[in-house]
Amino acid sequence: MNNIMQYKGYIGSVEFSEKNKVLFGKVQGIRSLISYEGTTVQELLDDFHGAVDDYLALCEAEGTEPEVAYKGSLNVRFKSPDTHRRAAIYAMTHDQTINGFIDECVVERLDALQA
Template identity: 65%
Template sequence: MKNTMEYKGYIGSVEFSEKDNLFFGKVMGIRPLLSYEGTTAQELVADFHEAVDDYLALCREEGTEPETAYKGSFNVRISPELHKQAVIYAQGSQKSLNSFVEEAIAAYVAKREI
């Protein structure tokens, strides 16, 4: 079972409030807060789609570029020692640091997938 859904390239979280008997979530990976809710799974999906569509329509009206999540570039802060070790390993493997980090993350995520 997943706790995310996707629509037009946007990823939305799926959560449930037992107290309120309500599904809810927000679009992940972008600065604008796009939230949605529903009392059923179908309502949640419909409200998620509507939130994304409304955001894209607003961007069109304002003449602004909609934010996209997960562009493939991000900053990671690690200790100087780990940074040094990663560079040494990457160079010893005749890889760039980016290639090494990408492979390491891919391997870790593959192990974690259910």
């Protein structure tokens, strides 16, 4: 099951409230709260698109730059200090930065999933 939607570079979650019998979600990966809801899939999709469009229009009216989700920077926390050490040693001995090594590993894994 796919619990995300994408529109104009923004990713939105899809959730369901049994109590309220409504689909809802929010834009992921930014600090601003952009939420939406609907009682049907089409209503949810339309409200998601409208919420993103409203956010972009508000930013333009205020002369501010809209937040960009997933800019390429994140803080990685390893479960084990040994994994961190091993990754650093591998990167150094292969003339890479640790960031370059991690990026390469993630790209390889994602590419393998699409193959």
